[in-house]
Amino acid sequence: MNDPQGPPGTPRPQIPEATVGRLPLYHRALISLHQGRNNTVSSEQLAEMAGVNAAKVRKDLSYFGTYGTRGVGYDVEALLGEIRSDLGLTTEWKCVLVGAGNLGTALISFAGFRERGFHVAAAVDVDPEKVGTRIGDLVVAPQSSLEAMVREQDIAIGIISTIPAAAQEVADELGRCGVRSILNFAPTVIEAPEGVLVRNVDLASELEILAFHDQRRSSARDRRPAV
């Protein structure tokens, strides 16, 4: 495969954040196509599966030097490999989860992570009652062992599923331990420790978007003139 970024030392092109945000949509669609034994996919078909328009698909993929063949489309396996490589998913990413409550337990066993190249390799909790409990292949460790676990296992990603009040402190601690990226599921916005990337997942936001559309549909029905 050609390196679209050119030889080492060449600055990589800036990829728009919106394009980065759509790569997981393409990745998921391609996994499904690959499982369904499809060899090729058109930009239109990929667009429909990802919920975007076809011009955007072509533009997004062109940032990575990937162009389909006219009249044939993209080779599914090759494109899947390229997207995985773009996303840095050619090796498994180890994650540590902090907060083994209901949500944490669910995230540890969530099949969707493993399939996409992420492995929750360690879990810690402050609650002595949770420490020692087994979740899938994991045994919950005390939070005091966080740093040792991160360094021994060279863990790059921290997942926070604590109560909101504890989230910032946990993020700061993860940063001190050498974790480079944090995914925060606690329903509060946290600030990134220096040198750490943070993404705040807002589970309620999807419900709000549904509510918005539902409300507008209902009021459109109410506004329809009587016949």
Add this chain to the structure above:
Amino acid sequence: MNDPQGPPGTPRPQIPEATVGRLPLYHRALISLHQGRNNTVSSEQLAEMAGVNAAKVRKDLSYFGTYGTRGVGYDVEALLGEIRSDLGLTTEWKCVLVGAGNLGTALISFAGFRERGFHVAAAVDVDPEKVGTRIGDLVVAPQSSLEAMVREQDIAIGIISTIPAAAQEVADELGRCGVRSILNFAPTVIEAPEGVLVRNVDLASELEILAFHDQRRSSARDRRPAV
């Protein structure tokens, strides 16, 4: 409050989907400002909290007829009320959850939903071992009672947290029961039944975005010329 959409019968303006997608970010920031007893907020401050730029905040809010006061900003309480009203969150939305496994259990008890106006009012599962178990205030019901529960309680939103293989069938059943919106957490893309809005939540996508940036930062370090 003025109705920015004009008198009944006037077609409502199209709100760009990207704007709709940012409303939950503003909503969450405003909840936090309100809890912190802030009376006003500038578009710059709101932009920083929501992770967008200030011009975008002003443009987004202008679709709803909301303009801040120059040199003062927006009134937090008034803007919170308007956003809630725009999102249709002036009354509580009832949700039914299908699939009371680890993720379902976590979603039922997730504090972030209740705070934002969503109430999981019913939960069902096909597994006889799960039926009858108590999760918070709820008792898990058999999936065969889904339609009766949706109709009796006038439930508008379905949340799917089943295994991927069951998700499409459950979505179709929710559609037949009269549910108008579906949030799918199963790691598979489902097609919307007729007349139903579906949003597929992809928990792994956020990890992929972190991996993308981490990989690029690492390779930028590797590519730095030796000194």
